[in-house]
Amino acid sequence: xxxxxxxxxxxxxxxxxxxxxxxxxxxxxxxxxxxxxxxxxxxxxxxxxxxxxxxxxxxxxxxxxxxxxxxxxxxxxxxxxxxxxxxxxxxxxxxxxxxxxxxxxxxxxxxxxxxxxxxxxxxxxxxxxxxxxxxxxxx
Amino acid sequence: xxxxxxxxxxxxxxxxxxxxxxxxxxxxxxxxxxxxxxxxxxxxxxxxxxxxxxxxxxxxxxxxxxxxxxxxxxxxxxxxxxxxxxxxxxxxxxxxxxxxxxxxxxxxxxxxxxxxxxxxxxxxxxxxxxxxxxxxxxx
DNA sequence: TTGGAAATGATAATCATTTCCATTTTTGTG
DNA sequence: CACAAAAATGGAAATGATTATCATTTCCAA
Ligand SMILES: [Zn+2]
Ligand SMILES: [Zn+2]
Ligand SMILES: [Zn+2]
Ligand SMILES: [Zn+2]
Numbered sequence: 001x002x003x004x005x006x007x008x009x010x011x012x013x014x015x016x017x018x019x020x021x022x023x024x025x026x027x028x029x030x031x032x033x034x035x036x037x038x039x040x041x042x043x044x045x046x047x048x049x050x051x052x053x054x055x056x057x058x059x060x061x062x063x064x065x066x067x068x069x070x071x072x073x074x075x076x077x078x079x080x081x082x083x084x085x086x087x088x089x090x091x092x093x094x095x096x097x098x099x100x101x102x103x104x105x106x107x108x109x110x111x112x113x114x115x116x117x118x119x120x121x122x123x124x125x126x127x128x129x130x131x132x133x134x135x136x137x138x139x
Numbered sequence: 140x141x142x143x144x145x146x147x148x149x150x151x152x153x154x155x156x157x158x159x160x161x162x163x164x165x166x167x168x169x170x171x172x173x174x175x176x177x178x179x180x181x182x183x184x185x186x187x188x189x190x191x192x193x194x195x196x197x198x199x200x201x202x203x204x205x206x207x208x209x210x211x212x213x214x215x216x217x218x219x220x221x222x223x224x225x226x227x228x229x230x231x232x233x234x235x236x237x238x239x240x241x242x243x244x245x246x247x248x249x250x251x252x253x254x255x256x257x258x259x260x261x262x263x264x265x266x267x268x269x270x271x272x273x274x275x276x277x278x
Numbered sequence: 279t280t281g282g283a284a285a286t287g288a289t290a291a292t293c294a295t296t297t298c299c300a301t302t303t304t305t306g307t308g
Numbered sequence: 309c310a311c312a313a314a315a316a317t318g319g320a321a322a323t324g325a326t327t328a329t330c331a332t333t334t335c336c337a338a
Contacts, residue, residue, distance in 0.1 A: 020284080020285065020286095021285085021286095022285080022286080038325085039325080039326080040324090040325075052287090053286085053287085054286065054287035054288070055287080055288090055326095056286075056287055056288080056289095056327085056328095057285080057286055057287065059325095059326070059327075060285085060286085075214050075218055078295090079214055079218035079219070079220060079294085079295090079325090080218070080324090080325070081218060081325085081326085094256055094257065094260055094262060096262070097264075103260050105256050105260075107252070109248045109249070109251065109252040110248070110249065110252060110269065112248065113246070113248040113249060113252075114271045117233055117244050117271055118233070118271060118273055121233055121242050121244075121275070121276075122275065122276035123233060123235070123271070123273035123274060123275055123276070124273055124274050125236075125273045125274045126271055126272065126273030126274075127271070127272055127273065128269065128270065128271045128272070129268065129269065129270050130249065130267065130268065130269040130270075131267065131268050131269075132253045132256055132257060132262070132265055132266070132267045133265065133266055133267070133268075134257055134262035134263055134264045134265030134266065135262060135263050135264045135265075136260070136261065136262055137260075137261035137262070159304095159315085159316065159317095160316085160317095161316080161317080177294085178294080178295080179293090179294070179295095191318085192317085192318085193317065193318035193319070194295090194318080194319090195295095195296085195297090195317075195318055195319080196316080196317055196318065198294095198295065198296080199316090199317085217326090218294090218325085218326090219293090219294065220294085220295085
């Protein structure tokens with residue numbers, strides 16, 4: 001666990017002071033699995049690995065990690081929340097609908113588009129979402 | 140009801156042959172309210188207006204309208220599905236987080252961006268989502 | 279050591295959405 | 309019109325994710 005802390009610190013400059021054991025467990029499992037996974041799936045994975053962590057705690061940890069911008073939250077087509085460890089800079093995703101593989105991509109064009117549109121229609125405090133999904137070359 | 144059919148026909152070129160009473164009711168209420176609304180909200184509105192339509196039927200009608208590309212489906216932050224009557228061409232939305240007002244906008248830059256990114260990473264059959272949200276000038 | 283704060287997890291509650299199924303309405307045909 | 313088959317409808321129950329409660333456990337600083 002201490003090693004993980006150090007890795008995380010080095011890799012992401014995250015202050016682990018505010019992180020509890022569960023947060024770190026979730027980061028670890030997200031790191032191991034890669035791609036997006038739902039809270040339920042992450043819980044099952046941890047359980048299968050012998051960790052007795054409770055579902056409630058999984059939800060709590062994920063929520064806290066999302067608040068801290070350490071994981072991305074987006075939604076499956078049916079609305080279920082899925083989570084993914086992500087870089088700390090703003091970015092978007094290219095997701096394979098078949099295998100779930102995900103690429104983080106730059107959204108330069110999007111940023112400009114969002115800003116332009118917001119200005120044109122007099123919106124302020126604007127944010128945006130943009131995701132691309134398709135079938136990857138392996139599938 | 141027949142008048143509505145004709146209006147819809149003229150306005151959208153939709154084949155009403157495949158549309159039943161419930162579909163038309165939902166179109167009408169969506170037209171009246173404008174903006175996005177959830178299935179539950181639409182059901183309540185109809186009920187309040189004296190229509191005894193069942194929740195099941197509301198869900199069914201919305202599903203069918205989404206399939207026919209007559210309404211847009213997107214998601215609130217909590218994952219709840221919200222629906223909106225929309226033009227038949229591909230477009231995106233600029234939504235006010237405060238009052239819910241929505242503007243349909245062109246996504247030329249997005250379309251290009253999505254295509255470019257998909258090509259770069261070898262994805263095929265790609266689709267995309269892109270929404271902008273902020274506070275409108277009135278709010 | 280110890281008292282309070284934070285974390286945990288089982289259980290129950292919530293709430294949107296789906297499934298089931300019996301009943302009603304519509305439609306086509308003679 | 310009468311009547312049977314097909315489609316539509318809606319109430320109730322089931323499902324499934326997420327959240328709220330709350331008693332218990334773990335941490336930690338004084
Ligand atoms: Zn794939
Ligand atoms: Zn962006
Ligand atoms: Zn507004
Ligand atoms: Zn587009």
